[in-house]
Amino acid sequence: MLDAATTALLRAVLDEVCGSVPSHETGAKAHVASKILEAAAQGETPPESLKFVGRRALSEAPTMWR
Template sequence: MIDTATKALLRTVLDEVCEAVPRCEIGARTRVASKLLETASRGDISADRLKLAARNALSEVPTM
């Protein structure tokens, strides 16, 4: 289970990495959030690792 401090960190990283992604781009934001949760659930909760995982997930989002 993810504690409150980690949840706050995940939210911060999501907002930071997706800053330029419009809120209506739900698919992209969901992909990043999913990757963040996956990374954190493995116990990898350093801010740098989470940001790297989030940026990688964002770069893999298909564009039209």
């Protein structure tokens, strides 16, 4: 279980990375969120590292909006 500070960090990174993704693209957002969470679970918690992981995941996500 993640502490409140880490959870807030992950939410902020997800919001920043997916800020331009339409709200109906839940699959893309879920993909990005899972990759960010996976990285954090492996100890990768610096915000810039998580943003990199999130941006890479977004570029690989199957979406209709790109």
